[in-house]
Amino acid sequence: MATSLKNLSDYSSANITNISSRKFAIIVSEWNTEVTEALYQGAYQTLLKEGAVVENIIRKNVPGSYELSLAAQWMAQQTDIEAVICLGCVIQGETKHFDFICNAVAYGLTEVSLKYNKPVIFGVLTPNNQEQAMDRAGGKHGNKGDEAAITAIKMLGF
Ligand SMILES: Nc1c(NC[C@H](O)[C@H](O)[C@H](O)CO)[nH]c(=O)[nH]c1=O
C-alpha cells in the first residue's frame, strides 16, 4: 500500500506490550539532518508516549545512511539493548549512488537483525526529492519515525 494511502503515524495503542523496562537504541544518519532530526523526534516521542523511559533510549549518530548497518551491529551486540531503530533519508541524485546506498542499508540491517535475533528497524526514507521526504517526516503522510518506533514495540511483543 502506498504511503499516500496510509498515514505513517496511524496506529492503535491497543495490545501494545509494556516497554517500561525495555532498552532501545536509535541510530540517526547526519545526511539530510532536517529530515532525520524530525524522524528522530517522532521515534523518540512515540517510545516515551508508549511507556519507554528516557534512560533506556540510547541515541547514536552516523555520517550517512550507509553507516547505519555497522552502527546497528555495534548496538545490537550489546546484550541489554533489545531493539535498534535506524533512521535515515537517502534522496535520489543524478547517479546510481542512491540505489547502491539503499540496497546496501536494507540488506545490511536485515543481516544484523537475523544475526543478533533482535528487531533492527528500517526507518530510512528513500524519496525522490526533499518535498517527499518532509511529507514523511511529520508532514501530510505522517512521520516514518513514529512508524519505526511502533514497529520496534510490536516486534518486542511478538
Ligand atoms: N547521498 C546521501 C548519503 N550519502 C552518504 C552515504 O550514506 C555514506 O555516508 C557515504 O557514501 C560514505 O560511506 N547518505 C544519506 O544518508 N543520504 C543521502 O542522500
Ligand SMILES: CC(=O)[C@@H](O)COP(=O)(O)O
Ligand atoms: C543518494 C546520494 O548519494 C546522492 O545524494 C548523491 O547524489 P548524486 O547521485 O547526484 O551524486
